[in-house]
Every structure is written in C-alpha cells, then in structure tokens.
Amino acid sequence: METTTHTQSLLSHLTCSNCGSSHSAFEPQLTSTCCQLPLEAQYNVYEPISKNALLRRPATMWRYREMLPVLCDENIVTLGEGFTPVLPLHNLGTKYNLKQLQLKDEGQNPTGSFKARGLSMAISKAKEFGVEGCIIPTAGNAGVAMAAYCARAGMRAVVVMPRHTPNAFKEECYWYGAEVHLVDGLINDCAAKAKELNADNSLLDVSTLKEPYRLEGKKTMGYEIAEQYGWSLPEVILYPAGGGTGLIGIWKAFREMQAMGWLSEDIKLPRMIAVQAANCQPLVETFLGHQPNSKNYTGKPTIANGLAVPRPIGEQMMLRVIRESRGTAVSVTEDEMLQGLRELSASEGLFVAPEGAAIWMAARQLLKTNNIAPDANILLLNTGSGQKYMENIAGKYR
Known part of the structure; x- marks a missing residue:
C-alpha cells in the first residue's frame, strides 16, 4: 500500500467539456468520442463529506480522496506529492506597496514541479486499467514526472521532448529508465512524433488533456489553496498557462467545493489571470480577438519551456x-x-522556474494598469524549481 487512506472515490462518470455528453468513467477513455475534446470527471457530490476528516489525513494531495478518481487504494502511485506551502512575500510586498502578496511553491513537489500531481494521478489510473506503458510529448517537467511515476509503477515510459530542452530534464528521464526521443520543434511537433511512435496504440498517451485524469491531479491545487486560506480564497490568482491544465483544474476544484458546501455561499471566487510568454501566446491572441482560435498559431521557444505550447x-x-x-x-x-527571476531570488530567496517569474512580472504589469488593486489578496502560482532551467538562464543574472 502506498497510502494510508481508506475512503471511497465518489467518481460517477465523465462528461465532454464541449457538449456535456456523458461517458463511462469505468473503462479507459481518451478524448470524447462526440467532439474529440477533453473529458472531465464528475462526482456524486450530493453525498456528505466533512472537511473535518481532512485533519486526520496525510499532508499530500491524496487527502481529498473522495473527489479523486482512483477507485482502489492499491492502485495509487505516489511519491508524496501535494500540500506545497503558501509563502508570504513580505519583502516584495513592502517594496511595491502590496498588502497581501503570497506565492504557492509547486517547485517543492517530487520531481520539482506541479506536473507531479497530474502524472501521479494519470499513472495511478493507468495502473488501475492494467496499462503496461505510457507515452508523453513534453516541454520538460511533464516528461520527467511521467518517467518517475512509471518507474514507481513498474511501467514502460516513452518521453518525446524538443531537442532544445535543457539537459537537466533529459538526464533525469534517462535516470528513471525512460526511453527518450528528441524532436526539432515545439511540443506540437513532439505530439506528432509521439503519435507516430505509438501508431499501434500499445502505449497510453498521457498528453495534456488527452486523457481525463491529469486534470484531476492538478485540481488538488485548488483544494489546497482553499484549505490553506482557512476555507476562504484569494481575490486574484495568477497562473502560468501553457497547456492550461492547472488553470482549468483549480477552477474545477472551486466549483466542486461550492457544490459540496466546503466554500460558503458568500465567498467570492478569485479572478483567474492566465500568464503566457510573449514568444508563445496563443491564448492571449485568442482572448484579445486577434484570431478565432489557436489552431494555426505558430510560437517560438522561450526560456519558460512549459509555456511553449502553441x-x-x-x-x-x-x-x-x-x-x-x-x-x-x-x-x-x-x-x-x-528580471522577475532576479527579484524573487534576491528579495525572497525563491529560485523559481521562469514560468513562476512570469507571473510575478504579470502581476506588476497589471498593477501598473490598475487591473489589480494594491490592497487585493494576490496569490502567485509558481509551477516549478528554477534549478532545472540553468542551461536557459546561465550567465543572465546581471
């Protein structure tokens, strides 16, 4: 057994994120058969769940067991992921006259990023369905996490990543025993290569939102934020959005907690700010109405590898x-x-991923334009450790 919980999942079915049609949650699924778009897990939230039960549970993401999709405890594949700290940024808050500035540091997860949550869940469900191997196109952190959890589960792991990915990511995958394929281009090019490598469908493709369960791991960030805020919520959450699973998952968690009564009716949900790299900003372009959607968008590499999702x-x-x-x-x-990396490191002792630096600089940008008030309760979501990105940023601290 890899967990001490013995509660039951309230998983009931899956729904298409586009049309809402129902799909079975008790057989393997990828995207919806109706719209070929992501599926979302649904739960029997009308069954009473007490928040007090959490007090007796381990400080990992698996404390929210009823609202997670793994049916049998023996299928849980865990390295202790979740319940990362929320840290006040007093020094930067004072410098910029911000009353309530905090950062949730996902770099303290196993494998050094928030990807541990999603891949722990996806590999646990793969184990539950009897899968023997998985494949993933990745910008870096997701491949590392999949390789680690596949190693833990005794599964074959095939990782496809851009050739320009920092060596730290590649090396870690090798150490976990993964088969690594390097591709010229960005993650969309890796996805095409992964499809070619898996032409016989012998491996489970755990690409972002191509299966329903990475989302369920990522949503635990939302549950933790509510619990760490004393069942209140920040007013603004800034999140680095590449594939967007974390942004979507946190919001999903808030909606589920509303349905369960874990969040009182008078609690206002946060404004969600999606932050992208200027080198690869498909969501920004669509949001601003510069394109109907991102299907033909072409991005460029960025030091924030996880944001290079065109x-x-x-x-x-x-x-x-x-x-x-x-x-x-x-x-x-x-x-x-x-600049954000320098400020967070030198002012707060936090060596975050470039994605985490991006959200701090986005906050500064929105403060200047009065899109965020200085007295707002602001939460920054750093998604990983900066240590793996040294190859991207070495010598650029001046």
Whole structure:
C-alpha cells in the first residue's frame, strides 16, 4: 500500500467539456468520442463529506480522496506529492506597496514541479486499467514526472521532448529508465512524433488533456489553496498557462467545493489571470480577438519551456475559466522573466522556474494598469524549481 487512506472515490462518470455528453468513467477513455475534446470527471457530490476528516489525513494531495478518481487504494502511485506551502512575500510586498502578496511553491513537489500531481494521478489510473506503458510529448517537467511515476509503477515510459530542452530534464528521464526521443520543434511537433511512435496504440498517451485524469491531479491545487486560506480564497490568482491544465483544474476544484458546501455561499471566487510568454501566446491572441482560435498559431521557444505550447487542446476550457472568473490573459517577455527571476531570488530567496517569474512580472504589469488593486489578496502560482532551467538562464543574472 502506498497510502494510508481508506475512503471511497465518489467518481460517477465523465462528461465532454464541449457538449456535456456523458461517458463511462469505468473503462479507459481518451478524448470524447462526440467532439474529440477533453473529458472531465464528475462526482456524486450530493453525498456528505466533512472537511473535518481532512485533519486526520496525510499532508499530500491524496487527502481529498473522495473527489479523486482512483477507485482502489492499491492502485495509487505516489511519491508524496501535494500540500506545497503558501509563502508570504513580505519583502516584495513592502517594496511595491502590496498588502497581501503570497506565492504557492509547486517547485517543492517530487520531481520539482506541479506536473507531479497530474502524472501521479494519470499513472495511478493507468495502473488501475492494467496499462503496461505510457507515452508523453513534453516541454520538460511533464516528461520527467511521467518517467518517475512509471518507474514507481513498474511501467514502460516513452518521453518525446524538443531537442532544445535543457539537459537537466533529459538526464533525469534517462535516470528513471525512460526511453527518450528528441524532436526539432515545439511540443506540437513532439505530439506528432509521439503519435507516430505509438501508431499501434500499445502505449497510453498521457498528453495534456488527452486523457481525463491529469486534470484531476492538478485540481488538488485548488483544494489546497482553499484549505490553506482557512476555507476562504484569494481575490486574484495568477497562473502560468501553457497547456492550461492547472488553470482549468483549480477552477474545477472551486466549483466542486461550492457544490459540496466546503466554500460558503458568500465567498467570492478569485479572478483567474492566465500568464503566457510573449514568444508563445496563443491564448492571449485568442482572448484579445486577434484570431478565432489557436489552431494555426505558430510560437517560438522561450526560456519558460512549459509555456511553449502553441496550440493547446484546452484553449476553450481556459477561455471559459477566464470569462467566468472575470479574469484576463497577459504575456511577459523573456527579459521580463529574467528580471522577475532576479527579484524573487534576491528579495525572497525563491529560485523559481521562469514560468513562476512570469507571473510575478504579470502581476506588476497589471498593477501598473490598475487591473489589480494594491490592497487585493494576490496569490502567485509558481509551477516549478528554477534549478532545472540553468542551461536557459546561465550567465543572465546581471
């Protein structure tokens, strides 16, 4: 057994994110058969679940067991992911006259990023369905996480990543025993290569939102935020959105907690701010009306590897979250990310991923334009450790 919980999942079915049609949650699924778009897990939330039960549970993402899709505890594949700290940024708050500025540091997860959550869940469900191997196109962190959890589960792992990915990501995958394929281009090119390598469908493709369960791991960030805020919520959450699973998942968690009564009716949900790299900003372009969608968007590499996602399958889901939350989508340049890295490191002792630096600089940008008030309760979501990105940023600290 890899967990001490013995509660039952309340998983009931899956629904198409586009048309809402129902699909079985008790057989393997990828995207919806109706619209070929992401599926979302649904739960019997009318069954009473007490928040007090959490007090006796381990400080991992699996504490929210009833609202997670793994049916049998013996299928859980865990490395202790989740319940990352929310840290006050007093020094930067004082410098910029911000009353309530905090950062949730996902870089403290196993494998060094928030991807541990989604891949722990996806590999657990793959194990439950008897899958023997998985394949993933990745910008870096997701491939590392899949390789680690496949190693833990005794499964074959095939990772397809851009050739320009920093060596730290490649090396870690090799150490976990993964088969690594390097591709010229961005993650969409890796996805095409993964499809070619898996032409016989012998491997489960756990690409972003191509199966329903990475989303369920990522949503636990939303549950943790509510619990760490004493069942209240910040007013604004800034999130680095490449594939967008985390942005979508956090919002999904808030909606589920509303349905369960874990969030009182008078609690206002946060404005969700999606942050992208100026080098690859398909969501921003669509949100601003510069294109109907990102299907023909062409992006460029960025030091924030996880933001180099030019054609996200979850684009409409991300746009829905932004609109429902009265949020927005903004982009940050490469130089701004480096500036953000310097500030967070030198002022707060936090060496974040460039994606995490991007959200801080986006916050500064929105403060200047009065899109965020200085007295707002602001939460930044850093998605990973900066240590793996040294090859991208070495020598650029001046």
